[in-house]
Amino acid sequence: MDSAPNVSLPQVSFLPGSLPSGDLFQLLLYVTLFIYVIFTGVLFYHWNAYSSDKKVSAATYVAYLIITIPMILTLITTSVIIK
Numbered sequence: 129m130d131s132a133p134n135v136s137l138p139q140v141s142f143l144p145g146s147l148p149s150g151d152l153f154q155l156l157l158y159v160t161l162f163i164y165v166i167f168t169g170v171l172f173y174h175w176n177a178y179s180s181d182k183k184v185s186a187a188t189y190v191a192y193l194i195i196t197i198p199m200i201l202t203l204i205t206t207s208v209i210i211k
Contacts, residue, residue, distance in 0.1 A: 150211045157207040164200060168192075 147155065171192065179185040 153210050154207050157203055160203060161200065164196070168196075 172189070175185050175188060
């Protein structure tokens with residue numbers, strides 16, 4: 129059984145003295161995760177504070193997590209592959 133080839137992406141600096149592309153992408157991942165956590169906290173607060181129907185709120189929580197968790201996992205996977 130053949131194993132997958134070991135592919136190494138070139139490290140590209142966009143500007144002289146800037147971070148290599150892998151490090152830059154990882155930094156952008158951390159910034160995105162930070163914004164995601166803050167945004168999620170604000171949404172959950174508002175859903176709890178202003179919702180009128182608990183069943184609708186629960187369905188919204190589930191839909192939000194089902195949609196966003198795969199996106200975050202894709203970002204993390206891409207960051208690990210590029211790094």
